[in-house]
Amino acid sequence: MSGTQPTSDRIMLLATGYWATGILGAAASHSLFTHLDAGADTTDQLAARAEISERGAQTLLDGLVSLGLVEVHAGRYRNSADAATYLVEGKPTCLSDFAQLKMAHMGALADLPEVVRAGRPLTDAVVEVADNPHWERLVTAIAAQSVPVAAIAADTLRLAEAGEISILDVGGGSGIYSATWLRLNPAARATQLDWRPINAIAGRLVAEEGMAERFTCVNGDFHTTDFGTAAYDVAVFSHIAHQEGPEDNIAIFAKLRGALKPGGTLVISDYVVDDDRSGPPFPLIFGSEMLLKSKQGGTWRRADYQSWLAKAGFDDVTFQPTPSPATLVFAR
Numbered sequence: 001m002s003g004t005q006p007t008s009d010r011i012m013l014l015a016t017g018y019w020a021t022g023i024l025g026a027a028a029s030h031s032l033f034t035h036l037d038a039g040a041d042t043t044d045q046l047a048a049r050a051e052i053s054e055r056g057a058q059t060l061l062d063g064l065v066s067l068g069l070v071e072v073h074a075g076r077y078r079n080s081a082d083a084a085t086y087l088v089e090g091k092p093t094c095l096s097d098f099a100q101l102k103m104a105h106m107g108a109l110a111d112l113p114e115v116v117r118a119g120r121p122l123t124d125a126v127v128e129v130a131d132n133p134h135w136e137r138l139v140t141a142i143a144a145q146s147v148p149v150a151a152i153a154a155d156t157l158r159l160a161e162a163g164e165i166s167i168l169d170v171g172g173g174s175g176i177y178s179a180t181w182l183r184l185n186p187a188a189r190a191t192q193l194d195w196r197p198i199n200a201i202a203g204r205l206v207a208e209e210g211m212a213e214r215f216t217c218v219n220g221d222f223h224t225t226d227f228g229t230a231a232y233d234v235a236v237f238s239h240i241a242h243q244e245g246p247e248d249n250i251a252i253f254a255k256l257r258g259a260l261k262p263g264g265t266l267v268i269s270d271y272v273v274d275d276d277r278s279g280p281p282f283p284l285i286f287g288s289e290m291l292l293k294s295k296q297g298g299t300w301r302r303a304d305y306q307s308w309l310a311k312a313g314f315d316d317v318t319f320q321p322t323p324s325p326a327t328l329v330f331a332r
C-alpha cells in the first residue's frame with residue numbers, strides 16, 4: 001500500500017525548481033563544467049580555478065550532484081555524461097549561455113498569475129516587435145540547440161550530396177542552419193532573412209568559417225519582406241512558429257511555398273505538441289514562455305501544422321522527432 005501513497009516529494013521539487021535553474025546558471029556562469037572537464041576535480045581546486053569561494057563551490061557542487069549533472073566519488077568530482085556533452089564551453093552543443101539566459105529570466109515568472117488572467121504579456125515588450133534587443137542575446141545562446149537538429153535535417157534530406165542547392169533561412173538568428181549546411185555541402189549557397197543587427201551576428205559567425213561568399217543576408221521583418229519566387233531548393237523556419245499566431249503562420253508558410261522551387265522542401269523545427277495535448281513534456285510546458293512573451297504565440301499541435309501547411313499549398317507533410325525537445329516538420 002505504502003508505494004501507492006501520495007507523497008509531497010514531487011511538489012517540493014517543483015515548488016523549489018528555481019533552485020535548479022539558479023544552481024545550473026551560476027555553475028555555468030563560473031565555467032564549473034569546463035574546469036571539471038579540464039581536470040580540476042576537488043572543491044578547493046574548482047574554487048581556485050573559478051575564482052569563487054570554497055563555501056560557494058561546495059554549495060554549487062552539492063546542488064549539481066543533487067541534480068545529476070556532476071558525480072562524486074571519494075571527494076573527487078566529475079561531469080555526468082550529459083554535462084560533459086552539453087555544458088562544457090567550446091563544444092558546439094554547449095548550453096551554458098542558454099542556462100545563464102534562463103537564470104536571468106527567472107524573475108519574470110512571478111508575473112505568470114497576472115499573465116494567465118490577462119491571456120497576454122503585461123507589457124508591450126513582446127518578442128515579435130522590430131529589432132528587439134532580446135534577440136541579440138538569445139540567438140547565440142539558442143544556437144547550440146539547433147546544432148544537432150540541423151545535422152539531422154541535413155541527413156534526412158541528404159543535403160551533403162545535393163550539389164548546387166540554394167537555401168533560404170527565415171529568422172535564421174546566429175546563422176546556425178546556414179553554417180551547418182554550407183559546411184556539409186561546399187556547392188550550396190544560403191540566404192538569411194532576419195533583423196539587421198541579428199544578420200550582422202550571423203554574417204560574422206559564417207565568415208569566421210570562411211563561407212562568407214556563399215552567404216547572403218536580407219534585412220527586414222519576415223511578415224512584410226518579399227521572400228522571392230521559385231528561387232530556393234530548401235527553406236528553414238526554426239524556433240519561430242511558436243512566436244506567431246495561426247493566421248501569421250499560414251501567411252508565412254504560403255510565402256515560403258512561393259519562394260521554394262517546385263519540389264522544394266520546407267523544414268520547420270519547433271516544439272510540437274501531440275494532437276490530444278498529452279505530451280511531450282517540453283513542448284507542453286514551453287507554452288508558458290510564449291504566453292509571457294508573445295501576443296499570439298504558443299506551442300502548436302501536429303494537426304495545426306498539417307492544416308496550416310495544407311492551406312499554404314503544401315501537399316506532403318511529415319514529422320521527425322529528434323533527440324532534443326524539437327520536432328522536425330518537412331513539407332513539400
Ligand SMILES: C[S@@+](CC[C@H](N)C(=O)[O-])C[C@H]1O[C@@H](n2cnc3c(N)ncnc32)[C@H](O)[C@@H]1O
Pocket residue numbers: 127128135138139142143146170171172173174176193194195198220221222223237238239240
Ligand atoms: C528563437 S530565434 C531562432 C533563431 C534560429 N532560427 C535558430 O533556430 O537557432 C528567432 C529568430 O527570429 C528572428 N525574428 C523574430 N521575429 C522576426 C520578424 N518579425 N522578422 C524577422 N526576423 C524575426 C529573431 O531576430 C531571431 O533571430
